[in-house]
Amino acid sequence: MAGIPPLADLTWARGHTDPAWARWQTTSGRELLPSRQVRRGPGTPSPLPVPSAGALDGLTFTGPRRRPVGLPELLALAETDALLVMHRGTLVHEEYLHGYEAHVPHVNASAAKSYLGLLAAVLVHEGQLVRDAPVTTYVPELAGTAFGEARVDDLLHMGTLMSYAGRPYDKALEAQRYLAALAPQMRPYGYTGPATIGEHIATARPTGEPGTAFRYENGNTEALAEVLRRVTGTTTSALLSELIWSRIGAEEDAYYVLDASGAEAAAGGFSATARDLIRLGEMIRCGGAAGDRQILPEAVATAIVSGVPDGYPRRVRFPAARPDAPATLSYHDLWWIMNDPYGSFMASGIHGQRLFVSPALDLVVVHYASQIVSPAVPPTPLVDAFLAIGTHLHG
Template identity: 70%
Template sequence: MPQTAPLSDLLWTRGYTDPAWIHRFTSQGRELSPSRRVWRGETPARHLPRGEADLDALDLVTTDAGALKLPDLFAAARTDAFLVMHRGQVVYDRYLHGADAHTPHFNASAAKSYLGLVAATLAHQGLLDRTAPACAYVPELAGTAFGDARVQDLLHMGTQVSYAGRRFDKAIEAQRYYAVVAPQLRPFGYSGPTGIHEHLLTARATAAPGEEFRYENGNVEALAEVLRRVTGLSTSDLLSDLLWARIGAEEDAYYILDGDGIEAACGGFSATARDVARLGEMLRCGGAVGGRQVVPEEVAGTITRGVPDGYPRRVRFPAAPPDSPATLCYHDLWWILNDPYGSYMASGIHGQRLFVSPGLDLVVVHFGSQVMSPAVPPVPLVQAFVRIGVHLNS
């Protein structure tokens, strides 16, 4: 029989199930901890052309309760911001629960994909060796699960890890990670690591890397440290230099910091929906903005077809039930949907999504504050995005 978490671990689940805390975390997270800006650069913001599409009455998904429409989806997902771009125009956007077009919102694990894009670009430039062990760049990680793994393994969630000898539980380890980063999230009597680097040093491999997919934040934090060593830049400056200052962003973005001043790269990132849409539109256009290449066309083009040999072609989404079919691919920290439209997405807890579909000429950004609990049905966000795209192209 599968092991269950001990009762003493239940205190680590509150962050997923308390609606008030979730909304504060997603909408004001950068104000709860020290943060560092990701500079938007000196150039003027790129204008987002405006079109109009009446999507409120569109039947998105048929459920037992009837047809789900956008207002129903917004209520179920506790949507804070929703933006649809079609063929380069913003055709629909809504801001709820006190958000507006200029409100930075937590992207959570969607930020993993942005870092994956940075890593893929550096590898394309010859500055990063995907086949090298991470400890070749970060010597002090030697002997840890992440240091002994290859950069390629980190980019594909290919490590099997146990922290400080604990039995691995993905949800609980995610909450423990938040406690590492933010003192106010630590329960009474907490005696664990007080910084990301210290946390990574407690990781030990429970199986050889590259053999199985296991979604775990430590892979991304180890990768972020590799990239800092390769470039000599902070994660914030690196993301600004390679992406944020080059996509025509309107606003600075932000990373929250741990006690050592290190960015929480795996999910401590906040940005506006409009700027995340600009990032998605750049990718939809083959890595270019207005005819100027931001990331190499090859990097943008291989997101959906670059899964290397030896890595699973089908992986299970983190929130999916254990018995669900594995229908997604995972490459360079992006989720590949295997649909007829070449769609892929960045995804974060509580409903954060950047959905890019070149075949539908579509970019969708969704920011939410949804409770994560077995008692709360998952919201069919991806099905809704595809339905919108098909409708707009009909």
């Protein structure tokens, strides 16, 4: 009899409850899995103007359970690895904690979904991709699956309903099953399921009409990534490099981790430095322009908050919110829309990864963290803090 392995061997579950373990995972992707570069290209990195220090000194924020906290305590509560704040093109705050270093790529987790949304929007703008086209137009092998029966626009708005391998749908379980398909070391003892992301999403069967409900699910992003590969004939890494990363003046290459088939983990396997991510956010804030160069079509950059298409929920609940929390956000082209007076939107990942852009406040914030995910740990109200920083700087 093989027996039961010790708990320490069940690494697939630890990252959600142990900040030290999460921190190791978020900065060590290339040590854990095969990876592919997102090349920064030739040329000198674009400058990040820095003023004298102290722009955020003395600020007080609302912490968990509505308790007032200063910035150091807020960052400690959020298990922060890096906080960068850019206002009107100037980097007013740059801070690294827990030994994390500026030159080290940090996993973006589900914030990576939003960057894939940008690539899809560019291809739609160029006429290479049709939003209303069935996914099987581009990936015939997905016929009969929940994603193949959907339209491209359904994937961009998390508008599919599915069950995997005949299981009743459970978000937490399916998140773990996705990781198990991606990485052998994430698999529980005795695992015999799909060994690639493609095999995993092929087991998804529709349980409802596409485009009628919101379900935040990795499979939508992975199916969309395969659509983009078929349309362009290139990898997700090469496409992101060609359209964005090699053009924003990045300092470092980024990278995606790969599954056993060589496909990028587009839903959460992207890593980049905080300094380069804030360059990305600033480019979007400036209507797709970086300096005197137009990187994204202006229509793509400004359409992120232009509204949710008819048929999709206008208000959705953030995945980490309490079940009884009101639905106050919108979701468009894989970006979270804040619905605040400042036109703010956000890419967001588990453990506290954020790229927050607030055009009316001239604000871009990058937050990297290794925050515990547990019902016993109250979430740190980071978005409220970002808005407080923005109104302070803007005012």
